[in-house]
Amino acid sequence: xxxxxxxxxxxTCGFFYVVMAPIWAVASKVVKKTLKAKQVPLxxxxxAFSFVIMMFNVPIPGGTTGHAVGGVLVAILLGPWAACxxxxxxxxxxxLLFGDGGITAIGANCFNMAFVLPFAGYxxxxxxxxxxxxxxxxxVIAAGIAGYIALNIAAGLTGFEFGIQPMLHKTALGQxxxxxxxxxxxxxxxxxxxxxxxxxxxAIVTALVVKYLQKQDPGLLEEGRx
Amino acid sequence: xxxxxxxxxFIERSIMGALCFLKGSVFSDxxxxxxxxxxxxxxxxKFITFIIFILAVLxxxxxxxxxxxxxxxxxxxxxxxxxxxFFLKRTWIFIPLFSLFIAIPALFSVFSPGEAIFSxxxxxxxxxxxxxxxxxxxxxxxxxxxxxSFAVLLSITTKHFELLKVLRVVRVPxxxxxxxxxxxxxxxxxxxxxxxxxxxxxxxxxxRIDYKKGQHxxxxxxxxxxxxxxxxxxxxxxxxxxxxxxxxxxxxxDFKAGPKDWVWLVLVTFISxxxxxxxxxxxxxxx
Numbered sequence: 001x002x003x004x005x006x007x008x009x010x011x012t013c014g015f016f017y018v019v020m021a022p023i024w025a026v027a028s029k030v031v032k033k034t035l036k037a038k039q040v041p042l043x044x045x046x047x048a049f050s051f052v053i054m055m056f057n058v059p060i061p062g063g064t065t066g067h068a069v070g071g072v073l074v075a076i077l078l079g080p081w082a083a084c085x086x087x088x089x090x091x092x093x094x095x096l097l098f099g100d101g102g103i104t105a106i107g108a109n110c111f112n113m114a115f116v117l118p119f120a121g122y123x124x125x126x127x128x129x130x131x132x133x134x135x136x137x138x139x140v141i142a143a144g145i146a147g148y149i150a151l152n153i154a155a156g157l158t159g160f161e162f163g164i165q166p167m168l169h170k171t172a173l174g175q176x177x178x179x180x181x182x183x184x185x186x187x188x189x190x191x192x193x194x195x196x197x198x199x200x201x202x203a204i205v206t207a208l209v210v211k212y213l214q215k216q217d218p219g220l221l222e223e224g225r226x
Numbered sequence: 227x228x229x230x231x232x233x234x235x236f237i238e239r240s241i242m243g244a245l246c247f248l249k250g251s252v253f254s255d256x257x258x259x260x261x262x263x264x265x266x267x268x269x270x271x272k273f274i275t276f277i278i279f280i281l282a283v284l285x286x287x288x289x290x291x292x293x294x295x296x297x298x299x300x301x302x303x304x305x306x307x308x309x310x311x312f313f314l315k316r317t318w319i320f321i322p323l324f325s326l327f328i329a330i331p332a333l334f335s336v337f338s339p340g341e342a343i344f345s346x347x348x349x350x351x352x353x354x355x356x357x358x359x360x361x362x363x364x365x366x367x368x369x370x371x372x373x374x375s376f377a378v379l380l381s382i383t384t385k386h387f388e389l390l391k392v393l394r395v396v397r398v399p400x401x402x403x404x405x406x407x408x409x410x411x412x413x414x415x416x417x418x419x420x421x422x423x424x425x426x427x428x429x430x431x432x433x434r435i436d437y438k439k440g441q442h443x444x445x446x447x448x449x450x451x452x453x454x455x456x457x458x459x460x461x462x463x464x465x466x467x468x469x470x471x472x473x474x475x476x477x478x479x480d481f482k483a484g485p486k487d488w489v490w491l492v493l494v495t496f497i498s499x500x501x502x503x504x505x506x507x508x509x510x511x512x513x
Contacts (some may be wrong), residue, residue, distance in 0.1 A: 005377060006370035006372075010281075024399075032401065045408075045456070045458060047412075048408075048413045049408075051453065056444050089406050096390075099317075127358060175340075178369075216450070217453055
């Protein structure tokens with residue numbers, strides 16, 4: 001889901017930087033206000049955690065493996081605003097230091113994976129789990145459903161961003177200048193693979209991690225820690 | 227997100243992946259310390275000039291101009307004492323090869339209707355390659371490889387902690403820069419923790435693990451990593467306090483731009499502007 005440089009045109013790249021700027025500003029403000037002084041390193045730890053969990057190979061049937069994004073998991077653990085900063089930092093490190101995801105596409109990648117994914121996932125999780133106890137099965141199921149739905153929303157958005165490129169940027173002769181596939185191809189391609197494979201990987205990983213944390217230290221899942 | 231299929235099990239792959247990642251990073255810092263052209267530039271000016279290059283590649287509508295930028299990038303890598311085989315391997319795998327693969331259907335009239343330049347039949351199906359499809363797919367791949375190469379060249383010729391400090395130049399809030407710097411250090415620590423955990427699991431369970439058990443193991447590793455990370459927080463905060471942290475991060479600047487850096491900035495701006503202008507004149511005569 002990491003969009004590389006060259007897939008999106010300058011208008012789309014610029015648009016998402018403009019959209020993300022106030023979101024990053026609000027996230028910094030909210031986190032600064034709610035974060036206790038001694039929890040400052042937790043943001044960096046959260047960012048490194050989101051970076052590392054994207055590297056895990058999760059086995060799926062047929063001997064293959066897939067990667068989870070872990071955006072919803074980070075949002076459940078840190079809260080959505082802190083997750084927004086942590087995932088943004090992880091994406092910037094990936095783009096700048098390891099060439100994974102484009103520098104011009106940081107705005108779009110952050111919108112999909114550091115804003116839509118954690119916020120959608122966090123509120124779906126809160127809605128389904130409602131007031132259930134921290135160690136209830138309902139929370140595990142809520143985490144899985146939130147992971148699946150939020151990842152597919154983010155994948156759908158990525159497909160939409162790819163799909164509008166031929167409409168926004170083409171020559172007078174109809175030649176595509178950036179991602180060459182329209183909505184009719186990009187959207188089903190992105191949604192198909194995520195609904196069939198990666199959404200399930202995200203759901204299983206998110207649910208199982210919540211289940212393990214319930215056993216290990218339920219306090220880590222309580223709201224209002226940050 | 228990728229799907230890989232190999233014979234050995236996922237624990238092996240995760241360990242190998244982490245090791246490759248670490249080795250790649252160590253090599254990167256080794257290149258950043260060599261006495262080459264790009265290494266001698268002020269990191270702030272270098273960062274700005276590479277952003278100019280990447281933006282120029284993004285804005286060009288000409289395959290030839292994208293290609294010239296790519297050649298320029300390879301020349302810069304050569305003059306910065308980067309092993310070109312290493313550089314080509316690092317830049318072509320995975321994004322450009324993947325882009326090349328996904329660009330293939332765009333050659334055909336189904337996705338890019340227009341003037342037919344070549345056609346062939348496979349089992350009663352007529353495949354037509356169009357001029358528009360060939361142009362779009364070629365420009366797409368050329369643009370991706372040129373931008374990815376510039377991004378990788380920037381990262382391997384600049385020490386990583388300097389590159390993170392440079393973000394202050396583009397007015398990134400201090401809290402982000404501080405978190406970036408700390409996050410970078412934790413990544414190495416966490417990879418080591420995961421590697422040790424997987425090594426311990428492998429030594430106890432043998433080779434074959436079915437996928438359901440594997441999923442539980444991955445989730446357990448993540449949960450355990452978060453548990454350990456959370457406990458680490460207090461110790462790190464104590465260390466920060468003992469080093470003088472009083473609630474506001476302080477980031478030192480020891481960069482110094484000389485005449486060579488300014489000449490390089492002007493040159494890059496001129497070259498990029500000139501190539502973009504020429505691209506505007508050439509774009510309709512390429513194919």
